[in-house]
Amino acid sequence: MLLSKAWEAFESDKRIEGFSPQTLKAYRLQLSLLIEYFKDIEITTLDTIQLKEYLAISGKHLKPASLAHRIRFLKSLFRWSHEEGNILKNPAAKIKEPKVGKRIPKYLTxxxxxxxxxxxxxxxxxxxxxxxxxxxxxxxxxxxxxxxxxxxxxxxxxxxxxxxxxxxxxxxxxxxxxxxxxxxxxxxxxxxxxxxxxxxxxxxxxxxxxxxxxxxxxxxxxxxxxxxxxxxxxxxxxxxxxxxxxxxxxxxxxxxxxxxxxxxxxxxxxxxxxxxxxx
Structure with a gap:
């Protein structure tokens, strides 16, 4: 299954589950970056080393919170693909998010x-x-x-x-x-x-x-x-x-x-x- 086809099925399922339009829009952007890097290849051909290299190169200038968001998208997409039987092994399962310090919310006086x-x-x-x-x-x-x-x-x-x-x-x-x-x-x-x-x-x-x-x-x-x-x-x-x-x-x-x-x-x-x- 191509990355684009996997996304179409993933998006449909998540919309049914109640994911917000904003979340899906943000994930759609992450998918476009993923395809821009790997091209629209078969999802079964991607392994953990390739995903880590992608994160290291594409996330080089990202803040920890932005990189964590990118990793959450990958983990969500590949976990779903594994549960659906589209891939035999989840290559994103052991990828860890960077530690993000909790920021004090900005309030108005x-x-x-x-x-x-x-x-x-x-x-x-x-x-x-x-x-x-x-x-x-x-x-x-x-x-x-x-x-x-x-x-x-x-x-x-x-x-x-x-x-x-x-x-x-x-x-x-x-x-x-x-x-x-x-x-x-x-x-x-x-x-x-x-x-x-x-x-x-x-x-x-x-x-x-x-x-x-x-x-x-x-x-x-x-x-x-x-x-x-x-x-x-x-x-x-x-x-x-x-x-x-x-x-x-x-x-x-x-x-x-x-x-x-x-x-x-x-x-x-x-x-x-x-x-x-x-x-």
Whole structure:
């Protein structure tokens, strides 16, 4: 089976399993790099030594996290190929990922949050910002929200996260007000919560990123703002107000508690900053 044919079957299976479009898009890029290096050869002809050489040469200038991502793709593709009986032995089974140090998430201060809030001029900008910050949702979860996913009576929404798993998130009164004002300003019948301004249809992740960038440019904050920083800021805000790690884990939709516990390190760093400032 050619690499391209193996990918087609692999992608179909993973889509059925619930892999996100973003993950499959990233894996598709990795496949193109693999084929660019080896050409579209029979998957059975590749062995462990060849894969290690590929990683050493193609990953020479990659950061450990990027190299780890490339290795995860190889391990996933070849493990699937072995389980499907397309290859007799998995050549990626013993390839190990590089150690990646856990990075402290970049969060926004209360001042920065207020500056961003003040820089929201249009109802759609206010609605997107408030929903992102008050729910801590990933940008992909926000763009896929539909009107019937909102429960206005208790200010909650059902979002579909990683692995196609659903969870309930909550938003505050400020978000409720701006979300309703934005919805009332629309004249289209599209089921999506957020739609494009021209010829309304569901907004893409790239279009929503552009709106956040537009807001941050107006705010004049001297650093680059990413939508995921609102999620980190939400988690940090909860932690600093005494929310247990288990509750934050559930609200964020983290599968592993280790992923959430990194915010505890962040909180510890904040305590140190306060100590140095006031003692």
């Amino acid at each position: 209360e001042m920065e949050i207020e500056l961003l809030r003040e820089a929201c001029h249009l109802p759609i900008e206010k609605a997107i910002f408030e929903l992102m910050f008050s729910t801590g949702c990933r940008i992909g979860e926000i763009v896929s929200l539909e009107k019937n996913h909102i429960n206005w009576s208790n200010r909650s929404a059902i979002v579909r996260g990683k692995g196609d798993k659903e969870r309930e998130v909550y938003f505050n009164i400020r978000c409720d007000i701006w979300l309703k004002r934005y919805m009332d300003s629309r004249t289209d019948n599209d089921p999506a919560i957020f739609v494009t301004e021209r010829h309304p249809h569901i907004m893409s992740v790239a279009q929503m990123r552009y709106i956040i960038k537009r807001i941050s440019n107006r705010a004049g904050i001297n650093k680059e703002i990413h939508p995921h920083q609102l999620r980190h800021s939400y988690a940090t805000h909860l932690l600093n107000n005494g929310a247990p790690i288990e509750v934050i884990q559930s609200l964020l939709g983290h599968e592993k508690s280790e992923t959430t516990r990194i915010y505890a390190q962040l909180s510890g760093r904040l305590r140190k900053e306060y100590y140095q400032k006031y003692f």
